[in-house]
Amino acid sequence: MLYQIHENNRAWMAPFVNAAHLSYLFLSNPVSPFAYSPFSQRLAAGFELLYRLGKEYEKPRFEIASVMVGNNNVAVTKETVLAKPFCHLLHFKKEWGAVKEPRLKQPRVLLMAPLSGHHATLLRDTVMALLPAHDVYITDWIDAKMVPLSQGEFHLHDYVYYIQEFLHLLAPGLHVISVCQPSVPVLAAVSLMATAKDPDLPRSMTMMGGPIDTRKSPTVVDQLATERDLEWFERTVIHKVPPNYPGHGRRVYPGFVQHFSFIAMNAARHARSYQEFYEHLAQSGGDMVTEHHRRFYDEYNAVLDIPAEFYLETVKIVFQETRLANGTWNVEGKPVRPMDIKSVALLTIEGEWDDITGRGQTKAAHHLCPGIPRAKREHYVVPEVGHFGIFSGRRWYERVCPKIAQFIKAHP
Structure with a gap:
């Protein structure tokens, strides 16, 4: 209504x-x-x-037509590599032309954009800074009101399976960067693959402002999620898409x-x-x-609807019960065991002034992954930035992106 x-x-x-x-x-x-x-x-x-x-406010465009690679201005085209009902995997493809030498040196990067309200274009700065030295792919989540009911529901475990499908598609030699919310399902997806001894594991994981353990330095977001029971969220913020959209009747968090x-x-x-x-x-x-x-x-101000089942499960599993941090998360009966990850390098990044994902929440991933050698683990606190400053703005360009590029280069 x-x-x-x-x-x-x-x-x-x-x-x-x-x-x-x-x-x-x-x-x-x-x-x-x-x-x-x-x-x-x-x-x-x-x-x-x-x-x-x-x-x-309509969904913005990436508007990335070219990028400077060294002294060369290289054209960039955006192409859809894989179209899923709730997400498109996009590739920012460089049209090298006569430029040959740099393309052999660029590591492949999967940038996991959050499914938490904003469009993937919120990471425009992130993409722009990574493009000169990396082959960049990004998840472009579909507005749930545009997905017909015939496509079925989208659960948190579906999100994990989407990630695994992307990892298999882009393997080998892939590096994964997750911004905020997807850090949790990314760690789950890689954990399940490590347990199964999957050969398509990524080379590295970079987690930026991710709610791995929301009990540490809880913010207003964490408090809201834990002060109310799940029935309150379902009763208060979940609504059905009206008839003027393809997803008419779908339950969403608008x-x-x-x-x-x-x-x-x-x-x-x-x-x-x-x-x-x-x-x-x-x-x-x-x-x-x-x-x-x-x-x-x-x-x-450009926002999208989130599938209700995914949103409610995220509130319950990630925030209220912190199952990943507690070691009690099972993805359709398969236990999530981060301790099984041994070969994937791990970089965690937090903002000093982050008021959405508190200090220590992302760093908690290191405690959950003791199997990763210390030489392959690193934690970085970005001084004087909030949540958005981790992946956009001047300090992203000057401090964070060079740190990530250095980490990726160190773990080829």
Whole structure:
């Protein structure tokens, strides 16, 4: 019912939102005579603010057309390597042309994007920094409201099996990088493969801000997951997709509900950001601050629906019962035994100021993997960054990515 109400409100507001955007263009375009009337710039800023607060944010594009490899500008094309019902495996393929020598040196990397509300494009910076020296693949999760009911449900164990299928497809010599939430199923998938003595194990695992053991330095996210029982989550945040989408009738954790939670966690900071956006737009008509705001919120406000069964199982298994950390997780009867991993190198990365995945939660993977030799294990705390700073922004480019590249190079 809530989902349908949201859709009705969105449809009702659409004409007003579009009118606000047209008014902004009318009052700010240099060829418009109204752009030179008194208070036009401040009025335009107000209309643009209303438009951005009320608009529907679509899935962004990666927009990666080329990358510098050494002194060569190499074209990049995005191709779908494997299309699954709930996820597409994408490859950023370099069109080398006459450039031959670097391609022989680039290790293959699988970048596991989280299925936790945002699209894989949130990792655009991550991909851009890795591309010059690596052959990059990424998981592009499908918005659950776009998946017909005929495709069945998607559980946490399905996520683990997807990872294993990707590892087999891209083996041998693969390096896996998981950002936040997928660190748990990645460790489970590799553990099951190690127990089965699967020859397609990756060369290394890099886990960034992953909730391996949420009992350590619990954050607001961890507290919310543990303070309520599973029935509360099912009753409160799970809704059915309305008829105007291919996934009509599918039970999901809607993107708009998640977005409200994202904003509520740092409401004052977001309010200040929008206020600064308005003031800069009103005073100068647009500058680097306003463009940065647009780029960030075009990405941040674009959210997707998550399958209900996957979301509820993640809350229960990862956060409430911490089965991975407790050694009690079984994937359809098969025990998850990280201690069986011996040949896969492990790098864990945490942000000093991370308010989503607390300090020590990702580092816990080392305790769970005693079979990995100490020479193949490393932990890195990124100073003065929060959760998003681990994989995007200046410190990602300057500190984190070089650390990962060095680790991958050390474990070929």
